[in-house]
Amino acid sequence: MLMRLSTLGLLALANASPDAKRSNYDMFMTGQYTVANCGGNTSLVVHLLDRLYTTLLPVIEDAKSTNTSPAYAAFFKDPSSAPFVSALLTNVTSGVALTPPAPYSLNGAPTLLCVTEPGQFMYKLDGQKDAYAECLANPTATSNYVGFLPPKQYIILCPSFFTSAIVSVPPPNTCLTVNTYINRFHGDGQSFWLYKMWIVLEMITHYYLFASTGLLTITNTNDANKCFRLAAEQSRLNANNYVYYAASVYGSCTDFPAPPTSGRELLEIDIEDPSDNGPDDAGPAAVTFIATDLEIGVEDTTGTP
Ligand SMILES: *[C@@H]1O[C@H](CO)[C@@H](O)[C@H](O)[C@H]1NC(C)=O
Ligand SMILES: *[C@@H]1O[C@H](CO)[C@@H](O)[C@H](O)[C@H]1NC(C)=O
Numbered sequence: 001m002l003m004r005l006s007t008l009g010l011l012a013l014a015n016a017s018p019d020a021k022r023s024n025y026d027m028f029m030t031g032q033y034t035v036a037n038c039g040g041n042t043s044l045v046v047h048l049l050d051r052l053y054t055t056l057l058p059v060i061e062d063a064k065s066t067n068t069s070p071a072y073a074a075f076f077k078d079p080s081s082a083p084f085v086s087a088l089l090t091n092v093t094s095g096v097a098l099t100p101p102a103p104y105s106l107n108g109a110p111t112l113l114c115v116t117e118p119g120q121f122m123y124k125l126d127g128q129k130d131a132y133a134e135c136l137a138n139p140t141a142t143s144n145y146v147g148f149l150p151p152k153q154y155i156i157l158c159p160s161f162f163t164s165a166i167v168s169v170p171p172p173n174t175c176l177t178v179n180t181y182i183n184r185f186h187g188d189g190q191s192f193w194l195y196k197m198w199i200v201l202e203m204i205t206h207y208y209l210f211a212s213t214g215l216l217t218i219t220n221t222n223d224a225n226k227c228f229r230l231a232a233e234q235s236r237l238n239a240n241n242y243v244y245y246a247a248s249v250y251g252s253c254t255d256f257p258a259p260p261t262s263g264r265e266l267l268e269i270d271i272e273d274p275s276d277n278g279p280d281d282a283g284p285a286a287v288t289f290i291a292t293d294l295e296i297g298v299e300d301t302t303g304t305p
Contacts, residue, residue, distance in 0.1 A: 025104060025113075025120075025297065032095035032109035037120065041162050045112055048200050051169050053093050055197065059249045060089045071248035074256040075241045078232035085236065088208045089246070092201065098211035099153040103296050110153045110207050112200070113296075114162075121156060123148075125291040131156045142166065143199055145206040149290045151214065155203040161196065170195045175253035176224055176244075183257045189224025189244060198243050205239040213237070216290070228257055 025037035028046065031053070035045045062069050063086035068079065076085055097108035105111040115121055121131035123146060135141060135158030142161040146154065176185045176192070192198050209218055219238045221227050227241050235241045
């Protein structure tokens with residue numbers, strides 16, 4: 001009798017252990033944000049959110065001021081976008097919830113979720129996907145915001161976000177520079193992606209753009225020269241424009257290409273610039289696949305229409 005009981009006990013344990021392992025993610029709240037399953041890396045993520053908060057305050061002031069900066073003009077063009085831009089960045093500072101409460105997001109606000117092994121964040125998007133496997137399959141991807149309808153609040157941080165040599169916070173006066181002859185930034189702005197704080201801002205901006213507009217036609221343009229050339233409406237819906245804008249205010253940057261209206265754009269067309277790796281138009285990243293059937297650990301949060 002005793003023997004039998006203990007055998008049953010062992011069996012039950014064996015069945016339960018994968019579930020138990022996956023459902024007990026550590027959670028830490030900072031502001032309204034949740035940092036989940038990040039273990040010993042939690043304090044770094046919290047530090048990045050803290051630094052982002054103080055970094056964005058002067059950026060929000062700039063967007064709200066009647067005399068917006070050259071950085072604003074460069075990356076958003078039209079003053080009429082300023083209320084949206086400042087509202088979005090204000091939402092980022094506190095982590096305003098635009099989604100309902102969900103597993104690992106008790107208040108509905110964004111969750112930065114570390115994936116450290118297979119099976120932690122599974123969804124369907126053109127087949128079954130595992131966020132951890134997606135991270136490993138794309139070595140340059142350090143993070144991911146997966147589009148669900150209705151939008152969800154999970155921002156995935158890949159192992160490479162922590163294991164790569166990416167610096168946490170940019171030193172002051174980190175700026176892009178302009179090649180005035182061809183009226184473009186030198187390079188394509190990728191130097192800004194060498195900082196974890198900007199990567200976090202880009203991911204959170206994806207959440208606020210997607211959750212506040214619900215638009216599936218949000219652009220996803222990375223190259224700083226292309227971001228600079230987007231029309232006002234596309235700029236407002238492109239996450240990287242927020243990063244280039246914030247980074248330019250943070251760096252007190254003053255060097256921007258001349259606006260396209262100044263008649264210098266003809267010159268650009270004739271010059272072959274190796275930094276320009278494709279056509280100038282944004283190619284709106286129309287979301288053709290929307291992820292469904294999310295499972296976080298053992299928590300099934302299906303319920304998408
Ligand atoms: C941070 O995350 C990486 C990738 O998941 C992991 O290898 C490392 O052990 C973590 N560091 C700490 C201190 O937990
Ligand atoms: C900012 O948050 C408010 C709720 O406080 C919301 O109504 C608005 O749509 C959000 N705007 C953006 C751009 O995230």
